[in-house]
Amino acid sequence: MLVSLLALRFEALRTAVLALDGILVLALLADWILTPRPSRMRVDRTMPETVGLSNEFERTTRVECGEGAPPAGFAVELHEEFPPAFEVCARTELNAEGRAELAAPLAGDPTGGPDRARLFDDGTVEVARRYRSNLRGVHRFGDVRVRVRGPLGLVERQRRFHGGQFVAVEPALADLGNTLRLAASERWQDLGVRKIRRRGGQMEFESLRDYVHGDDPRRVDWKAFARRGKPMVRQYQEERGQELMLLIDCGRRMRATAAEGKHRGWTKLDWALDSALQLAAVALAKGDRVGAMAFHEAVPAYVAPAKSSRQLQRLREALFHLQPSEGAADPERALRELAARHRRRALVIVISDVADPFSVAHQKRALASASRRHRLIFAALDDPGLRRAAAGEGVPVETRAAAMELIGDRQRALRQLRGVGVRALDALPAEAAGPMLAAWLDERRSFGA
Numbered sequence: 001m002l003v004s005l006l007a008l009r010f011e012a013l014r015t016a017v018l019a020l021d022g023i024l025v026l027a028l029l030a031d032w033i034l035t036p037r038p039s040r041m042r043v044d045r046t047m048p049e050t051v052g053l054s055n056e057f058e059r060t061t062r063v064e065c066g067e068g069a070p071p072a073g074f075a076v077e078l079h080e081e082f083p084p085a086f087e088v089c090a091r092t093e094l095n096a097e098g099r100a101e102l103a104a105p106l107a108g109d110p111t112g113g114p115d116r117a118r119l120f121d122d123g124t125v126e127v128a129r130r131y132r133s134n135l136r137g138v139h140r141f142g143d144v145r146v147r148v149r150g151p152l153g154l155v156e157r158q159r160r161f162h163g164g165q166f167v168a169v170e171p172a173l174a175d176l177g178n179t180l181r182l183a184a185s186e187r188w189q190d191l192g193v194r195k196i197r198r199r200g201g202q203m204e205f206e207s208l209r210d211y212v213h214g215d216d217p218r219r220v221d222w223k224a225f226a227r228r229g230k231p232m233v234r235q236y237q238e239e240r241g242q243e244l245m246l247l248i249d250c251g252r253r254m255r256a257t258a259a260e261g262k263h264r265g266w267t268k269l270d271w272a273l274d275s276a277l278q279l280a281a282v283a284l285a286k287g288d289r290v291g292a293m294a295f296h297e298a299v300p301a302y303v304a305p306a307k308s309s310r311q312l313q314r315l316r317e318a319l320f321h322l323q324p325s326e327g328a329a330d331p332e333r334a335l336r337e338l339a340a341r342h343r344r345r346a347l348v349i350v351i352s353d354v355a356d357p358f359s360v361a362h363q364k365r366a367l368a369s370a371s372r373r374h375r376l377i378f379a380a381l382d383d384p385g386l387r388r389a390a391a392g393e394g395v396p397v398e399t400r401a402a403a404m405e406l407i408g409d410r411q412r413a414l415r416q417l418r419g420v421g422v423r424a425l426d427a428l429p430a431e432a433a434g435p436m437l438a439a440w441l442d443e444r445r446s447f448g449a
């Protein structure tokens with residue numbers, strides 16, 4: 001700019017300035033011609049169809065420049081539209097040596113920053129990006145904008161690729177495999193089942209299976225061990241399969257967040273679904289018929305009890321998208337709906353929380369009425385923040401006193417529910433699976449046919 005201004009004053013500089021401008025125009029034109037044409041580009045994006053809540057997953061995007069691909073080394077930058085509920089965990093970035101690798105997202109940038117890489121010899125490049133979602137449901141990934149910089153760094157050509165791709169975020173069930181393995185080997189204590197009451201009836205031999213580390217050595221069948229050359233364990237059948245119905249509260253009480261760290265942002269409903277599906281998997285593996293119903297002011301989801309090989313998947317598909325509603329749940333209506341849809345006697349586990357002191361009488365009446373038809377377990381999910389406040393962890397005295405009063409109201413409400421023949425559990429959301437498994441197993445063995 002300064003040289004151009006001087007050329008206006010001094011005629012001797014004009015020729016030099018014009019020559020430099022011509023060289024610059026030629027350089028821009030050459031850079032434009034050598035840069036890959038956006039109309040020839042092709043983008044393929046790959047990601048899983050389903051992912052677990054709060055679990056990281058990887059998305060890869062492959063860019064092809066088409067026929068007449070340019071030499072390697074062109075810088076490529078990708079910008080992607082992704083759902084606001086998703087968090088960028090890592091993106092592709094060029095390191096100091098010019099090689100592409102996964103790096104931390106840009107601080108302060110809600111998009112995490114673009115993915116950057118360089119084209120290979122064949123005019124293609126593949127970049128990876130890692131996401132995590134703290135919101136269940138079906139989410140849409142939008143357009144991809146690809147920008148390629150010319151070899152001289154003077155020109156950038158870009159193209160927006162339209163289209164969408166959907167990802168279903170389901171309950172994580174991260175420990176499901178371990179839960180099923182421990183349940184199969186009868187290691188209930190490792191699942192949080194501290195005590196099992198065995199009442200009545202003799203156990204009948206059912207089958208042999210391979211020994212799993214942790215099995216009771218007294219169950220080893222030594223004759224089968226000698227015949228097969230590997231340790232075999234006797235399995236016993238205490239009862240026939242039973243009916244289990246899971247009723248999951250989706251009302252406003254389940255909106256409270258109840259986790260930190262990896263599970264930050266999880267609501268009580270997230271933990272309720274995770275615990276319910278783990279219990280369903282164990283019950284199905286034991287031969288029970290399992291169904292589920294979600295309720296708030298209405299009944300948004302219902303799955304009839306069954307024990308087929310696809311029942312767990314049916315439950316996941318019916319429940320994974322549910323979110324807490326703005327209104328209060330109506331357990332009385334839900335239990336009436338259950339009575340109309342399912343007339344057989346069943347073990348019903350209601351996963352919810354105790355009502356406030358003004359509504360506990362309504363909750364008590366609903367559960368008392370249902371307990372005359374079904375065996376009922378009420379799993380109340382507590383608020384970990386309330387417990388911390390009552391323990392006095394860095395809170396004012398007034399806050400601690402209010403928290404202790406609320407806990408007192410909660411304990412009184414639980415005693416009222418237990419007084420009408422309801423088995424009431426009290427657990428933190430992240431720890432509810434163990435007590436629920438223990439209560440289910442105890443009821444199952446107590447009332448086995």
